[in-house]
Amino acid sequence: MxxxxxxxxxxxxxxxxxxxxxxxxxxxxxxxxxxxxxxxxxxxxxxxxxxxxxxxxxxxxxxxxxxxxxxxxxxxxxxxxxxxxDQVTPSAEQQLVPIAVKPSRLPARGLRPGDRLFVMLRPENPAVPSVKEPVGIEAVVDHTKGPDNDGLMVVDVLVNRSDAPRLGPLAADGQVALALMPRRP
CATH class of the missing domain: 3.90.1210.10 (Antifreeze-like/N-acetylneuraminic acid synthase C-terminal domain)
Known part of the structure; x- marks a missing residue:
């Protein structure tokens, strides 16, 4: 039973x-x-x-x-x-710029799409005087990938179309530093 x-x-x-x-x-x-x-x-x-x-x-x-x-x-x-x-990136006002960095130069938590960055430009040119305040460009992380065969992470960032010509060559030469900005509320 x-x-x-x-x-x-x-x-x-x-x-x-x-x-x-x-x-x-x-x-x-x-x-x-x-x-x-x-x-x-x-x-x-x-x-x-x-x-x-x-x-x-x-x-x-x-x-x-x-x-x-x-x-x-x-x-x-x-x-x-x-x-x-429903958004397609980059938009008409933006350009996507890839930045290759060593994983040790990224935040320990990593970067996620939508994270806001301040990309500090540091041209390695002795003729450029050092400035007290960093010169940089605001960017938004679109995608990250890596590390690649060289051990580098690629961070695709979205920047204003007018900033891309200045950022592109410095990013290609590794002359940028990434600083994570606070998320918008």
Whole structure:
């Protein structure tokens, strides 16, 4: 008799768990930062619902088509709103400038897309007098990658179009330093 009652409890719990499943969006193929979301890389899946995780509902599939990945998305990841953007970078007023730096010259926590930087320009030219206040350009991290074969991290930064010609050559020669600025509230 105890075995029958125990079996009924297990069966009830199993059915109850299966009924608490929600249809959510899942990445089915790796999506690189900035790539559009398509039917080829996102689908729906049934998962056990947990109200503390902000997953996108399966009903949101038509809404996310054409949006872009705000970060690299790996296959099997449950999709969240913060992982998507409708912004394309660089915008018409911006240029993307890659800066290669040693990992030891980056914040220990790393850099994330959206982090604000002050890129200090330090031309190695003896004719340029030292200045008391650093000369620099404000930038926003678009993407990071590495370390590469040379042991360098590449930080792609977005800068105003007018600042790119000044930053580009100095970044290519390694004559910049990166300072992390506070996040905007």
């Amino acid at each position: 105890l075995t029958i009652v125990g079996g009924m409890v297990v069966a009830f719990q199993t059915v109850n768990r299966l009924s608490n499943r929600d249809e959510v969006l899942v990445v089915t193929r790796d999506v690189v930062l900035g790539q559009p979301i398509t039917e080829a890389n996102v689908s729906t899946a049934m998962v056990g619902g947990d109200q503390t995780v902000a997953m996108l509902s399966g009903q949101d599939l038509p809404k996310v088509m054409g949006m872009r990945a705000a970060a690299d998305l790996m296959s099997g990841t449950l999709l969240q709103r913060r992982m998507l953007t």
